[in-house]
Amino acid sequence: MKQSEKIISGLQQDIVLPDIVLQKADDAFSRILAENEKGKQPAASQGRGKNSRHKKRKRFPVWARGLTAAAAVLIAAFGICAANPVMAAKIPIIGHLFSLLQDKISFSGDYTGYAEPLDGNVQTDPETGGDSSVTGNRGTSSYSQTVNGVTVTLSEVYCNQEALNISLIIEGNEDFQDKIMTNQFGKQSLFLDMDTDFSFRDTPVMAGSGNIEGSFLDARTYAGVWRLDLKDVLFDVSEIDRMTSEAEAKGEEFVVNQEVLDKYGKMLTLPDEFTLNIDLKRIEGMLANPPEIDWGMSKEELEALSDEDFQALHDRIFEKYGLNKHPNAMQHYWFEGPWTFTLPIKVNTANNRTISVNDVNEAGIGLESVTVTPFEIHINEVYLNHDKADYFPVVLDAQGKYIDSAGSDAAFLPVADHDISRITVYLCDYLEYMDELKGLKYEDNFRELLEERAVYKKEVVLE
Template sequence: MQEAYMREYTNQEYRDVLRNTSLNSPLVDEKLAQVYGKIRREEKKKKGRRMKKVFAGVSLMAASFALMIVFCAANPALAAKLPIMGSFFKEVEEKVSYKGDYSSRSEKLIPESGTEEGTEESAEAESPYVQTDNGATISLGEIYCNDMALYIGIQIKTEEPLSKEFIEESMGQWDYSTIGIHSTATADVAESVGLAFSDGLGMPSPYFIEGAFEDDCTFTGIIRIDASEFVEDLTPDYDGEITVENWDEHFRRIGMPDKFQYQLSIDKIFDSYTWTGDYDHPGEHIQIPECIEGNWNFTLDIKKDNSDCIVKEINERDENGFGIAKITKTPYEIQAEAILPEGESMADYFVAIRDAQGKPLESQGGYAEIYNIYQRDVSKVTVYICDYVTYMDECQAENWENLPEKAVYAKEITFEE
C-alpha cells in the first residue's frame, strides 16, 4: 500500500471532483468542454499520424479527473486463475445509485458457481477478465449495455486487509460505498460507426466505482459509462479554446454504438478524495490518502441490448420556444432532451421528471438529469423545464411540490405497456 501523495491543480479544475458535490448539468457541459480541449492540446504534442477519434468515458467526475490521467505504455496483463464466483451485479445492483436488476440481462464473463461452466476444471483455466498485480486482484465478472449506458460488474480483492479508514471513507454520505480508480480507456467502434480510437492518445475514463465491501479485503461494485460520453472530434486540427458555446462546432455525439471493443486499464485504486485549499485561489489539491498501484488491463467485446428500451420522438415546443425533442427510457433510467428558445443555454435550465404518481424521480449517480426508474411506475411521466437557479433554490428536495408552479414548461408523456 502506497503512502498518500498530493498533486496541485489550478483554480476550479477540480471543484466538482469532491464526492459530496452536487452533479448538475451545467457543470457537466463545462467540464466536457474543458477536458476535450485539454486532450486535444495534449494530442498535438504527440508524434505520429493523426487519426479521427471518438472520445468515450466522460462523466462529470470523470471529465474532471481525466485531466490528471498519466498516459503510460501498455503492459501485458498478468493472467490469473479463473475463480468460481457469484454474480457481481446480483450482489450490489440494489446498493448503488443506479439501481436495477442488471443480473437478469447481463452477459457473463466469468462462470458463476453452480453452473456447468463453474466447475473445478474451468477453475484451472486462465481468464483475461481476472488479473492480479501488487497484491490486488481485479475481476470483471459481467457486462450489460443499452442505449443509455454500459455497466461493468467488478470485484477487487486484496491480499492484505484494507484499513478501517479506507472502508469508512468510502461510505461518504450515501448508503453505498464509492472507491476511486485511476484509469485510461480506449474503444474501437469501427464496425458500428466507422470510427476508431488511436491507441495511446488517452481520453477521459471511469474514475469511481459504486458498490459495497464484503469484508476488509473484498469490494464488489458496478462501473457505469454513459452513452453521451461517446463523441466524435469534428475538427482535430483546431487549436483554439473549446467552450460550452462552441462545443457543438467541434464534437458530435454518436451515442452508444451497437457493437464495439472497450479497453480499460486501471493503475490506481484509492479510497477517497480530500480537497484542501480555496475555491477562489490557485493551488487547490486533491489528496489520495491510501492508494494501491498496479497494472490491470482488460479488453471487452460489447454488444448493445436494446430490449425494453424506448425512444419517443416528441419535437414539440410551446409559444415561448420551450419544448421536448425526445425522451429515452431503458429498463432502469429515463432522460428527456429539452428544446430551448433561440439564444438560450441549457446551462441556465434544469430538466426534472415525475413518475405516474406525481412523485419526483431520483437522479442516478453520475448525471443529475438522468433519472433512475427501477421499481417506479413510469407508464406516464411529466417532464418539467425550470430555470436552473429557481430549481436549485425553490424546487428540489423537500420543495419538490413547487415545481409545477415554478417550471417554464411541462409536458405529460405516456408509455404504452
C-alpha cells in the same frame, strides 16, 4: 454556508483545517469567482459532452485544488451485511455480482437476463473443478489480473443504448476496509483512475467519473459496479480538440461554447458490437482517518497573516505534506496498477424504446424525446438559442412522485420504485430551481410549485 465551508464539508473528515484557514480561503475563493465572472471562460476538452451542464460549476482557487480531486469519490456505495446468507453459503459470485448488488446500486432492478458473464460461463476452480468463490481462487480468465499483489476481476457486463455497466471484484494485498472513509450516508466507495478506448471511436475518450458503487465482502475484498453514461462516448469532439491545439500552438485563445459544440461536435452511432480497452492505472479510496495538518502557529497568528503571507504558508504546507499531488498519503489510500483488459461488448436493446416528442414552446424550449430502458429514463431536451446549462429538468412519475437523478447528469433517471406508465417533464430555470425549488422537492405542494415556476411542461405516455 460559505464557499470554502461547502468544499470542506463535502470532503467530510478529509483534512482538518482551522477556522481562520477557512476564512482566508473563503476570501480568496470569492475574489477568484468575481474575476472569473468578468472574463471569458475558455473551454478545451473538459466540456466533452454536448449535454453537459458545466457552466454552473464554479472553478476552485489554487488553494483548494489539492482537496477537490478527493471529492470525486464521495458518492454513495451500498452495504452488504457481513452475515449475508449468500456469502455464508459460499455461493459463487464471479458471474453473479449483479445478482448480489442489483438492489444496492443507484440504477437498481433485476439484471437477470440482461447482465452477461464476460467469460460466457461460470469460472472453474483449477484445484477442485468446482465453481470459484470469494476465497480468492478465480479460475483461469483473461478478465482477472494480479498486479503488485492486487487482483482485479471483471465479472459481468450489461450495455444498453444509454449506459455501460461492468461488475468487478478488487482483492487487496492487505486488509483495507478499515482504511477507507465511510461517507455521510454510512457507505464506502472506491474510484477507478483509468483510460478507456472504444473501438468505434478514432481517439480515446475521457468519459465518466470512475466511481464504483459497491461494498466490502470482507476486510480485503471489494465488489462493485462501474456505470458509464454513453452520451459523452458518443459525442465526438475530435475536431474541436484539433482546433483547440492549433490555436494553442499559435498562442491564441480558442473558446468552446455551445455554438462551437453544435457546429463542430458530432454524434456517433452506437454499434451493435464493439471492443472496449481499459487501462486501469490506479484504484483509490479516501482515508478513513487522515492525519492532521500542523500549521506551525496558533489561530491568532494565522488570523494576523496578510493574504500574501497566508498564501506563502499555504504553499509551503501543501508542498510539505504533498497535498499538491494526487493521490497523496494525507488524503488517499490506493493501489498502483496497471491492470489492462480488452472486453467484447454486445449492446442489449431488449426493452429499450425511444418515444419521440418533438415539442418546443414559443421560447424555443422543449423536449425532443424520452428513452426508456429497464433501468433508466433519459430525457432529451431541446434549447433553441438557449444554453442548456441555464436550465434544469425535473421529472414526476405517474403518481406525481419526484424521480431523483442518480448519476452526474440530471437527465438520466432510475426507474426502480416508480410508476413510469407516464411521466411529466418540467424544465426550470437553473438558478431558481437550485435556490428556491430543490429544497422543496419532497413537499406535498412541489407539483404546484413546478406548475407555477417551470418554463416548460410536457406529459409523456411511456406505456
